[in-house]
Amino acid sequence: QKQLPPGPRGLPILGNVLQLSAASKLWLTFDQLKHEYGPIVYLNMAGQHIVVLNTKVAATELLERRSAIYSDRAKCVVPEHLGSLLTVPFARYGKLWQNLRRASHAVLNARVSAQYQPVQTDEAIILAHGLLYDTSVPLLLKIHRSASTIISVVYGKRSLSSLESETPDQTSLDARGLHITNDPLETLSNIAHRFTSALHPGAHIVEVLPILDYLPEVMAKWKRDARRDFQKISGIFQKYFDDAVRDEHERSSLCVSLADGKVASGLTNIQKAWVAGSITVAAVETTSNTLSYFLYAMILHPGIQEEAQKELDRVIGRSRNPTFADIPDLPYVRAIVKELLRWQPAIPLAVPHISTEDDWYEGYFIPKGTQCIPNIWSMNRDKEVYGADADKFLPERFLRKSKEETGSKFVLREEYEVEDGHCSYGFGRRVCVGRHVADNALLINICTILWALRIESKTPLVSLARDAQEKQSKDMINPIPDFQCHFHPRFPEAESLLRSLRDDVVQGRSSIS
């Protein structure tokens, strides 16, 4: 007997469509379902089978051990008109994805990622300096701009051009269509938003009734808009790629490596341009989201901030900025990065994996074509794994007290030298290919900010927690609460040091010149 996993009853024909499309922060809805139905939950979206995997054990068994049959992506009508089949995150499992993934891995693996560290160190200085001095720029926009590191890495040029521009009004973007500006970072963010909002369950009725895709463009606005935006996105990705490759003598970049026939064999020129573009889009929102949560965690927990700063004073001192060579000696800061990724995963439900064969798990039947959603949010807060305080921000959970009398108060627990300690980068063959670059960006930015600055909240702490809970989102990305910070130089020389380091970076005297 083919018994499906347990789950809430749905309506005839529609199944659970109404429950899912009405939900804000879908991961919280799934978290409640976990408590009612257990580690794996079945839902039905008008005939589409969905299985939510709520524990790491279940996700590892299916998405990693059985990854040969759990690595496809959903067929989504509107995102495909937008070009999703050419992107690494949303390409269907097959030859094209293998080529796209191989090329991305070649330019983002742990060894190659080390090449980007000088650029990342420079960008961290720019960010810390900006936090202290650019008081006219809204905080979250500054953080978002800091994700221009990835633009330096991918395209070989920094995107500092329009620090003064305002945050785009994301809610009005759909109405105006995809907004392309002169600022690459803003344009790439708009592209990211265009894809993620099209992917939300219930965003377009055609996803539930695919037969509607046979309507001609003139009768289907969503199709017309998506195809128009595909042309815009392709044009912009191709232009950025060609410019980067043309400037190859100025600065090495990921595009220059991709242009090399050996790295991206089997890919056409436009496919390479989409690899570069989709890597950047995947990187920008996720990294800046986690950095914003870092500031949020620091104002909520001044004691943790002080503990990290004591470690930085002891290891680095106050006469030079942190570098990647210091990271192994900074267990407390490394634990902060792990804890951030655990506590507030940027994509709490990852990207659904589609099964390509009928399968069984713990006696339950998982039909071929099921959307398997790893509920990273619940896995990262599993009380059986992390203890009763799993909801708290507590870097110490990754540490043990040092036995040595002098030196560090903490050491990273041995298992976490190799393990992430969270599931926020996803699973199996589709695991985040940019995780080394992401970890490095978070580490150096967090070290540099904590080394130079003391962070204080401008917003009363009580309203912070309430706003965070009330913030609504129908996006895949974990929404950032509204908050404001004061930044103060932590010691008298911090200001002059930051200023001269920043001048070196801007005038090209630093390591990336």
Ligand code: HEM
């Ligand atoms: C805090 C930062 C980041 C987080 C939390 C994150 C998380 C994720 C997650 C959850 C997935 C889906 C995994 C799955 O399907 O099981 C993913 C995929 C991906 N990520 Fe990241 N990511 C981050 C940063 C980055 C960066 C910096 C890059 C590029 C430099 C990147 C590139 C990608 C790509 C290309 C994929 C698609 C992989 C595939 O489907 O084969 N990500 N990421």
